[in-house]
Amino acid sequence: GAGVSQSPSNKVTEKGKDVELRCDPISGHTALYWYRQSLGQGLEFLIYFQGNSAPDKSGLPSDRFSAERTGGSVSTLTIQRTQQEDSAVYLCASTPRTGGIYNYGYTFGSGTRLTVV
Amino acid sequence: GQNIDQPTEMTATEGAIVQINCTYQTSGFNGLFWYQQHAGEAPTFLSYNVLDGLEEKGRFSSFLSRSKGYSYLLLKELQMKDSASYLCAVSYNFNKFYFGSGTKLNVKP
Numbered sequence: 001g002a003g004v005s006q007s008p009s010n011k012v013t014e015k016g017k018d019v020e021l022r023c024d025p026i027s028g029h030t031a032l033y034w035y036r037q038s039l040g041q042g043l044e045f046l047i048y049f050q051g052n053s054a055p056d057k058s059g060l061p062s063d064r065f066s067a068e069r070t071g072g073s074v075s076t077l078t079i080q081r082t083q084q085e086d087s088a089v090y091l092c093a094s095t096p097r098t099g100g101i102y103n104y105g106y107t108f109g110s111g112t113r114l115t116v117v
Numbered sequence: 118g119q120n121i122d123q124p125t126e127m128t129a130t131e132g133a134i135v136q137i138n139c140t141y142q143t144s145g146f147n148g149l150f151w152y153q154q155h156a157g158e159a160p161t162f163l164s165y166n167v168l169d170g171l172e173e174k175g176r177f178s179s180f181l182s183r184s185k186g187y188s189y190l191l192l193k194e195l196q197m198k199d200s201a202s203y204l205c206a207v208s209y210n211f212n213k214f215y216f217g218s219g220t221k222l223n224v225k226p
Contacts, residue, residue, distance in 0.1 A: 035216075042204065042218035
């Protein structure tokens with residue numbers, strides 16, 4: 001696609017439920033990143049993919065968080081048993097390749113605003 | 118992460134010049150980006166510095182001193198639309214960036 005697409009744009013869920021957030025990167029971009037941004041805070045790195053592999057999962061806050069990427073394209077971030085502290089905007093970004101961030105920067109999607117009530 | 122520090126908020130007048138500073142931990146540094154983020158929107162790329170010196174791009178310029186762990190973003194001829202948060206992001210390896218908390222810039226008429 002022309003840009004990074006994320007869905008849903010907004011999600012309200014009850015505490016304890018599982019949620020899935022989807023990211024569709026720019027076509028041909030091999031590197032994909034998940035960040036989250038809590039209200040008034042900076043971006044917190046969660047995980048990045050190179051192709052379908054996730055060389056760096058160091059930012060995932062707990063084992064309730066997992067992510068996968070299939071076909072080198074769409075990625076899904078899953079949060080199990082959601083907690084109120086999971087409420088944040090989840091941003092996805094892609095670049096042509098990991099080295100490409102120096103030439104292109106990240107292209108971010110518009111994010112998914114997750115609210116856990 | 119990585120002690121990336123920026124002022125929380127700044128206010129400046131339309132038409133003026135403003136400098137937003139960013140300091141970071143120097144060990145393992147690879148590169149530094151600046152992003153602009155309007156409220157409720159995704160960050161957009163502004164500039165990128167790897168070597169020391171000033172990179173100029175229209176009304177925006179970004180400076181880097183690797184030895185001092187210091188960068189600044191300079192915005193000239195401020196416009197009301199420049200009211201946004203400005204995020205400093207630093208790479209310590211070749212696959213991801215750590216972001217500062219951002220500087221909220223308020224431009225007054």
